[in-house]
Amino acid sequence: METKPKMIEIKDLHKSYPMGKDSLHVLKGLNLEIKEGEFVSIMGASGSGKSTLLNIIGLLDTHDTGTYRLNDELIENLNEKKAAQLRNKFLGFIFQSFNLINYKNAQENVALPLYYAGMSRKDRNEQALKYLDKVGIKDWAHHLPNEMSGGQKQRVAIARALVSHPKVILADEPTGALDSETSHSVMDLLREINKEGMTIIVITHEEEIAKASDRIIRLKDGIIVSDEKV
Amino acid sequence: MFDLDRWHEIFEAISKNKLRTVLTGFTVAFAILLFTLLFGVGNGLQNTFKKQFADDANNAIFIYADKTSKAYKGYQAGREIKLKNDDLKFLVNKFGDKIQFMSPRIYNFLKTTYQNESSMNDIRAVKPDHQFLENTIIESGRYINQLDLERRSKVAVIGRLVEKDLFKNRSALNKNIVIDGLSYKVVGVFSDEGGDREERMIYIPITTAQGIFGRNDEVDQINITFNPEMNTEEAIAFGKDVQQELRKKHDIDPRDDNGIRTQNMAEANQQVGQMMFGINLVVLIIGLGTLIAGIVGVSNIMVYVVKERTKELGIRKALGATPAAIVGMIIQETIFITALAGYSGLIVGIGLLKWMSPHVEEYFITNPSVSKSVVIGATVLLVVSGLIAGYLPAKRAASIKPIEALNSR
Numbered sequence: 001m002e003t004k005p006k007m008i009e010i011k012d013l014h015k016s017y018p019m020g021k022d023s024l025h026v027l028k029g030l031n032l033e034i035k036e037g038e039f040v041s042i043m044g045a046s047g048s049g050k051s052t053l054l055n056i057i058g059l060l061d062t063h064d065t066g067t068y069r070l071n072d073e074l075i076e077n078l079n080e081k082k083a084a085q086l087r088n089k090f091l092g093f094i095f096q097s098f099n100l101i102n103y104k105n106a107q108e109n110v111a112l113p114l115y116y117a118g119m120s121r122k123d124r125n126e127q128a129l130k131y132l133d134k135v136g137i138k139d140w141a142h143h144l145p146n147e148m149s150g151g152q153k154q155r156v157a158i159a160r161a162l163v164s165h166p167k168v169i170l171a172d173e174p175t176g177a178l179d180s181e182t183s184h185s186v187m188d189l190l191r192e193i194n195k196e197g198m199t200i201i202v203i204t205h206e207e208e209i210a211k212a213s214d215r216i217i218r219l220k221d222g223i224i225v226s227d228e229k230v
Numbered sequence: 231m232f233d234l235d236r237w238h239e240i241f242e243a244i245s246k247n248k249l250r251t252v253l254t255g256f257t258v259a260f261a262i263l264l265f266t267l268l269f270g271v272g273n274g275l276q277n278t279f280k281k282q283f284a285d286d287a288n289n290a291i292f293i294y295a296d297k298t299s300k301a302y303k304g305y306q307a308g309r310e311i312k313l314k315n316d317d318l319k320f321l322v323n324k325f326g327d328k329i330q331f332m333s334p335r336i337y338n339f340l341k342t343t344y345q346n347e348s349s350m351n352d353i354r355a356v357k358p359d360h361q362f363l364e365n366t367i368i369e370s371g372r373y374i375n376q377l378d379l380e381r382r383s384k385v386a387v388i389g390r391l392v393e394k395d396l397f398k399n400r401s402a403l404n405k406n407i408v409i410d411g412l413s414y415k416v417v418g419v420f421s422d423e424g425g426d427r428e429e430r431m432i433y434i435p436i437t438t439a440q441g442i443f444g445r446n447d448e449v450d451q452i453n454i455t456f457n458p459e460m461n462t463e464e465a466i467a468f469g470k471d472v473q474q475e476l477r478k479k480h481d482i483d484p485r486d487d488n489g490i491r492t493q494n495m496a497e498a499n500q501q502v503g504q505m506m507f508g509i510n511l512v513v514l515i516i517g518l519g520t521l522i523a524g525i526v527g528v529s530n531i532m533v534y535v536v537k538e539r540t541k542e543l544g545i546r547k548a549l550g551a552t553p554a555a556i557v558g559m560i561i562q563e564t565i566f567i568t569a570l571a572g573y574s575g576l577i578v579g580i581g582l583l584k585w586m587s588p589h590v591e592e593y594f595i596t597n598p599s600v601s602k603s604v605v606i607g608a609t610v611l612l613v614v615s616g617l618i619a620g621y622l623p624a625k626r627a628a629s630i631k632p633i634e635a636l637n638s639r
Contacts, residue, residue: 055633058548060548060631060632060633060636061631061633080552080553080628081552081553081554084547084550084551084552084553084555085550085552087547087548087549087550088549088550089550093548093549095636099541099544099545099548099636100545101542101545101546103242103243103246103247104242108242112546112549113549113550115235115239116546116549116550116551116552116555117550121235121238160549164550
């Protein structure tokens with residue numbers, strides 16, 4: 001197997017949350033490597049630390065000790081501004097609850113990351129439409145989120161995650177709010193995107209969804225208990 | 231601030247959340263409305279005071295004589311003092327160009343007749359300078375002149391209302407009227423901003439009056455205006471000097487408050503000025519208080535708005551919005567809403583002042599309005615208030631961790 005560059009490299013990662021006087025130790029010395037172009041799912045019961053891990057990878061939260069390299073860049077002492085810029089440049093997010101802005105239509109939602117990347121209005125609307133077409137809901141470009149089905153909303157969110165050409169797509173329970181048929185079509189879409197070379201990390205607690213990826217990492221009590229190819 | 235795209239983002243947020251925007255703006259609009267009304271009414275009061283004093287020149291000093299109240303230099307107390315023609319010469323020699331205009335006055339109250347119409351009128355016998363002392367406005371003909379004084383002419387300059395009373399709708403000019411049995415030729419008709427009483431006045435030459443009324447060289451009163459280049463303190467001091475010099479000339483005790491009396495408009499002006507300052511200060515304090523209440527109101531609502539939008543702001547952060555972008559957006563939105571709402575308040579306020587203007591004159595409020603400088607000042611104040619009102623919520627918005635924001639409901 002050819003060696004691809006490392007996209008994510010985590011060594012001895014610790015994270016705890018203060019809980020009153022005590023603190024809750026969530027991640028306890030975690031080691032993980034994900035190469036460019038991988039399609040990985042992270043599984044675990046609630047409280048296993050899988051969401052915390054995704055948030056740290058996604059630069060939405062910070063780690064306490066250990067090292068984290070994203071695209072060979074060491075992530076430490078990031079200020080909010082730098083974190084925001086890195087998120088905009090390297091990461092695309094897909095959430096369980098879609099997290100679309102409810103007063104913006106599909107096209108405007110998709111175009112938003114490009115606004116923060118500093119692209120002109122005309123260009124980003126063009127790009128947004130292109131990606132809506134790619135996820136198959138170009139006709140819904142001018143609809144508000146509350147006029148769309150769950151599957152359609154998640155497609156908008158996927159288009160939004162892709163539009164800024166990130167290095168990694170982070171999906172937190174992307175099918176959690178969808179029926180099984182819609183879930184399959186969303187996973188098929190992610191597979192398609194992966195085939196084009198995108199690194200994808202999916203968090204899920206559904207075996208069936210996890211099996212649609214190439215590699216399953218299982219977490220328990222803040223450490224990796226298994227890491228296997230599908 | 232001039233990023234067109236950010237404006238677009240803000241317009242979108244505002245136009246799609248109309249109720250929220252209206253509620254936010256209302257406090258400021260109301261505060262500015264009250265602010266405008268207060269300033270307008272304050273100005274109206276000021277206008278009323280200015281009008282009250284428009285009758286006489288505001289640099290006038292009036293000099294009267296009465297009985298002394300202290301014995302001095304061998305004279306008994308209670309001696310009657312008379313001002314005379316030579317007192318005018320004395321003042322000119324003594325004070326020179328400190329005096330701008332000067333005229334004596336002799337008063338009388340006599341029956342005036344033209345054909346079948348007659349009325350009782352105040353008569354003032356004066357010199358030509360008096361026109362400027364009293365702000366008399368000549369409507370037709372002319373005022374008393376130097377030639378009238380020299381010839382002791384029997385001429386009269388009558389008020390607009392005297393003409394109306396005696397001549398109805400005809401012109402009085404060059405007609406002869408009878409004052410106390412003697413015929414005078416009307417050489418001029420005047421108006422006066424001092425009111426109806428002033429416009430029922432008749433002016434005749436002082437020399438004529440001194441002869442006819444048997445007053446010889448006496449006068450009832452001397453009016454002067456001081457050189458307007460003097461400041462208030464100099465003018466007040468000048469008034470006191472005039473009084474002291476006349477007391478000395480008439481052998482009156484310098485400490486005697488009677489004998490020679492003066493009334494200096496500079497002192498009245500100073501008092502009115504202090505009172506206007508007081509009124510303005512009160513208006514300013516209440517106005518600013520209202521405005522501060524408005525700013526606090528907006529700030530509170532914006533804090534709430536930010537809380538309500540926490541999730542949206544979290545999404546924006548996840549998609550790459552920097553804290554500066556978030557702060558900028560919130561502050562700019564607040565400034566925009568404050569400025570827009572404030573301006574509507576201002577316009578409604580100006581409209582209300584215009585509308586109320588004719589109805590409030592009896593309450594000592596004349597032409598209530600706000601000046602251009604107040605409007606500009608208010609605009610600047612609004613932008614600044616927007617900045618202040620937006621600061622706290624923006625700071626809050628920027629400090630939200632994206633992950634907490636995303637998890638909020």
